Each structure stands twice: as C-alpha cells, then as structure tokens.
Amino acid sequence: MSEQLTTIQASNHPIYFNQKGYQALNAHLEQNKYTNLFILVDSNTNEFCLPRLLPQIATDLTIEIIEFENGEIHKNIETCVQIWNVLTELGADRKSLVINLGGGVVTDLGGFVASTFKRGIDFINIPTTLLAMVDASVGGKNGVDLGNLKNQIGVFNLPVMVLVDSTYLETLPKNEMRSGLAEMLKHGLIFDQKYWEQFLDLEVLDFSDFDALIHRSVAIKNEIVTLDPTEKNIRKALNFGHTLGHAIESYFLESQDKTTLLHGEAIAVGMILESYISLEKQLLTKAQYNQIKTAIKAVFDDITFDPKDLAPILELLVHDKKNEYGTIQFALIDGIGKIKINQLVENELILEAFKDYQS
Structure with missing residues (x-):
C-alpha cells in the first residue's frame, strides 16, 4: 500500500489517507476536549473493521459502540430514532464526538444522526467500502431513505475529518x-x-x-x-x-x-x-x-x-x-x-x- 498519498483539503476539513489518518485522529482527540466518543457501526463493520480501528485510537475518553443491522433497508428514520435514544441514554451532549465506521449507509445515516442530535455534534467518517471511500464520505451529504425513495430526508453538513484507510477493503466481497x-x-x-x-x-x-x-x-x-x-x-x-x-x-x-x-x-x-x-x-x-x-x-x-x-x-x-x-x-x-x-x-x-x- 502506498503510504505517501497527500492529504486532500476539502472545504473545511482534511481527508487523510492510511496511517497518517490515525495520527491526525489522535491529535484531534487530544486538542478538542470531547466529553465522550461514540463509534457507529453496522453488524458487518462491528465484526470486520472495528478490531482494526480500536487499537489505533489513543484516548482516555469513554468509548461507546453503537451497532445497527447492516443493509440499505435499515437506512431510515426509525434507525435514527433508535440511535438518538441510545445517545441520550448514554449521556451524549453537545461536546460528544461520533465516528462513523462503515460503508455508505453508515456514513450517510451517521452523519445525519450527528448533524441533528442537539442541533449538531462533531462527526468523523471512516469509510470501509470502496463506494463510501470515493463517494459517500466526501461532500457533506447526509441522510436517510423515505420508504424506497433514496436519500429523501437529509442535510448538507461536513464532518470534521475523513479518514480513508484502504486496508479495510481486504474484508470486502x-x-x-x-x-x-x-x-x-x-x-x-x-x-x-x-x-x-x-x-x-x-x-x-x-x-x-x-x-x-x-x-x-x-x-x-x-x-x-x-x-x-x-x-x-x-x-x-x-x-x-x-x-x-x-x-x-x-x-x-x-x-x-x-x-x-x-x-x-x-x-x-x-x-x-x-x-x-x-x-x-x-x-x-x-x-x-x-x-x-x-x-x-x-x-x-x-x-x-x-x-x-x-x-x-x-x-x-x-x-x-x-x-x-x-x-x-x-x-x-x-x-x-x-x-x-x-x-x-x-x-x-x-x-x-x-x-x-x-x-
């Protein structure tokens, strides 16, 4: 894997590649006094990707994992309501951070959940599918489907950083x-x-x-x-x-x-x-x-x-x-x-x- 890929500066946040991203993530956690850290995963990324991410995070913050079922069929407002409730129960506040670890469903839905919870909390996208790396995680579109109509409900809002690590692709069918x-x-x-x-x-x-x-x-x-x-x-x-x-x-x-x-x-x-x-x-x-x-x-x-x-x-x-x-x-x-x-x-x-x- 080529490590020398330059960081891309998006309109107000960096897009990091491979190992450089984890260094930047840890520096960000140190500089921003977050109260707690939530990692949003689906059932696939919980199993295949979370074990790669967790050892890379150096922080004293409490880390809570929130998991939902994988698949486009779960990219809806009902899933958001469940996650908003879990965030509330776990004491999330305006200074909490959400990391979305997954494909387009996780980054789209996770970005929407974070953008609307308490009128918006910080989130970071770590895309784990090729589609999410080159598409869903870039550009600030967050949202969910309304029935079978794709992305009808959503907001434009940018993550504080995006971290593209191509080693996650090794787990991809x-x-x-x-x-x-x-x-x-x-x-x-x-x-x-x-x-x-x-x-x-x-x-x-x-x-x-x-x-x-x-x-x-x-x-x-x-x-x-x-x-x-x-x-x-x-x-x-x-x-x-x-x-x-x-x-x-x-x-x-x-x-x-x-x-x-x-x-x-x-x-x-x-x-x-x-x-x-x-x-x-x-x-x-x-x-x-x-x-x-x-x-x-x-x-x-x-x-x-x-x-x-x-x-x-x-x-x-x-x-x-x-x-x-x-x-x-x-x-x-x-x-x-x-x-x-x-x-x-x-x-x-x-x-x-x-x-x-x-x-």
Missing part, C-alpha cells in the same frame, strides 16, 4: 468492490478522460497501486463539491448515471420478484443508459458510446428488464431530488471527461436506451 468501481468510472467519464482510460483494460490494472486510483477519485469528487457545495450547478455533474440508476435501484429494492441491486450495479446500468441518451443528443460519438458500454459491461453483469418494469421505473423518476418545476433533469456527458447539466430527456428516448442496453 468482490461485488462490493465492483460497486465502488462504478463511481470511480463515473468520475473519469464526467471529469478526467485520462483517468477513465486507466480502467479500459481491467486485466492489466495494477491493483498494488489501487490507492493512487482511490486518491484521484476522491480528489475529483472533492474538486467538484468544493466548487458547488449545495448542488446548485456543477455538482449536478456527479448525478451522471444516477437519475436512471437511482430509479432502477429503488424499483429493484421494492419489487418482490427482483434481486436487490447494489448501488454501483444500478449506477453502472444508469451510466450506459445515460451514455446512450448522450449519443442520441449528439454529445457522444458512436465510438465513444461503444467504448463506454463495452468497458462497463466487462465489469458488471447484465441486468434483465421485463417490458412491465419500465413504466414503474419511469414513474420513480418523478421523485428524483434533481427535478425542478416538475421536469426531470439529467446530467449527460459531452464527450468523455466533460458534462452538460440540466438536460431534459423525453420518455421515448429513455425507453429506446433500455432497448439498446438489452441488445
């Missing part, structure tokens, strides 16, 4: 690694053609230097978020693949006869569909589109859509948070490495994209 890869591919497609091209032949990708790829992905996301913290403008670029991807993810989550998709699996489909739409709107060449479709399909299994699936998926687009004035706004790619936001797309073209995806 292959499908979860792939899920995170989807967001890295997206960062290349919307912002950095050279970065995208590093993923074109995954057979020869040097995983010993995977840390450098993670670092670049975090840097891209941070650069975009710093320009537009509350998503009024360029931050919408990060929604590429997500307008249709989120609708697909929600539909598969609520359908009895469908296997639930991981976030990255749904986003991979969304990126192919939205690349097709970009092609039809003459923003991409046929060669570029084929390159994107081939590269993504080489990593991700095909998802099958029945004709009856499409109407409910289109229906879910209406609830997308990116909509304004009742119109559905897409972020489309304008060549590889550039983006066009606020693009309107008619339903016929979306259905055509699904047809092409399945061909």
Whole structure:
C-alpha cells in the first residue's frame, strides 16, 4: 500500500489517507476536549473493521459502540430514532464526538444522526467500502431513505475529518468492490478522460497501486463539491448515471420478484443508459458510446428488464431530488471527461436506451 498519498483539503476539513489518518485522529482527540466518543457501526463493520480501528485510537475518553443491522433497508428514520435514544441514554451532549465506521449507509445515516442530535455534534467518517471511500464520505451529504425513495430526508453538513484507510477493503466481497468501481468510472467519464482510460483494460490494472486510483477519485469528487457545495450547478455533474440508476435501484429494492441491486450495479446500468441518451443528443460519438458500454459491461453483469418494469421505473423518476418545476433533469456527458447539466430527456428516448442496453 502506498503510504505517501497527500492529504486532500476539502472545504473545511482534511481527508487523510492510511496511517497518517490515525495520527491526525489522535491529535484531534487530544486538542478538542470531547466529553465522550461514540463509534457507529453496522453488524458487518462491528465484526470486520472495528478490531482494526480500536487499537489505533489513543484516548482516555469513554468509548461507546453503537451497532445497527447492516443493509440499505435499515437506512431510515426509525434507525435514527433508535440511535438518538441510545445517545441520550448514554449521556451524549453537545461536546460528544461520533465516528462513523462503515460503508455508505453508515456514513450517510451517521452523519445525519450527528448533524441533528442537539442541533449538531462533531462527526468523523471512516469509510470501509470502496463506494463510501470515493463517494459517500466526501461532500457533506447526509441522510436517510423515505420508504424506497433514496436519500429523501437529509442535510448538507461536513464532518470534521475523513479518514480513508484502504486496508479495510481486504474484508470486502468482490461485488462490493465492483460497486465502488462504478463511481470511480463515473468520475473519469464526467471529469478526467485520462483517468477513465486507466480502467479500459481491467486485466492489466495494477491493483498494488489501487490507492493512487482511490486518491484521484476522491480528489475529483472533492474538486467538484468544493466548487458547488449545495448542488446548485456543477455538482449536478456527479448525478451522471444516477437519475436512471437511482430509479432502477429503488424499483429493484421494492419489487418482490427482483434481486436487490447494489448501488454501483444500478449506477453502472444508469451510466450506459445515460451514455446512450448522450449519443442520441449528439454529445457522444458512436465510438465513444461503444467504448463506454463495452468497458462497463466487462465489469458488471447484465441486468434483465421485463417490458412491465419500465413504466414503474419511469414513474420513480418523478421523485428524483434533481427535478425542478416538475421536469426531470439529467446530467449527460459531452464527450468523455466533460458534462452538460440540466438536460431534459423525453420518455421515448429513455425507453429506446433500455432497448439498446438489452441488445
């Protein structure tokens, strides 16, 4: 693992990499006179990641572990209420600190819990999945799902630091690694053609230097978020693949006869569909589109859509948070490495994209 990765300065907090992060964490605990320390984990990170974290923390503070069941299905307000109650029972106050140790569900929900408890207490994100490292832990979006509608309830609020330690990835199943890869591919497609091209032949990708790829992905996301913290403008670029991807993810989550998709699996489909739409709107060449479709399909299994699936998926687009004035706004790619936001797309073209995806 490369240890020399530079610390990335986000708008008001640092993002540390590997061992340097634990030194910074301990220095932070010493400087800030916290009353107590809570570590939020889910059932997976309690078992696989907490044993790595605890020996790294040097503090006299009382450390309380709060665990909830893992899975997107628990990313809801009921879980938050349970955690707020536990914090209250354990004597948390305005000077308590929460460390969120986990994937996107833990960092999204934990950030929301901390941001709203007593009108906001400090929190630190230690992402343990590839997806959370390159996406959920950066940018200050915290929140929970409302039924099957993703991230409908939430706040923008920043952690006091983020600590990315790639050794946690050793405990991650292959499908979860792939899920995170989807967001890295997206960062290349919307912002950095050279970065995208590093993923074109995954057979020869040097995983010993995977840390450098993670670092670049975090840097891209941070650069975009710093320009537009509350998503009024360029931050919408990060929604590429997500307008249709989120609708697909929600539909598969609520359908009895469908296997639930991981976030990255749904986003991979969304990126192919939205690349097709970009092609039809003459923003991409046929060669570029084929390159994107081939590269993504080489990593991700095909998802099958029945004709009856499409109407409910289109229906879910209406609830997308990116909509304004009742119109559905897409972020489309304008060549590889550039983006066009606020693009309107008619339903016929979306259905055509699904047809092409399945061909």
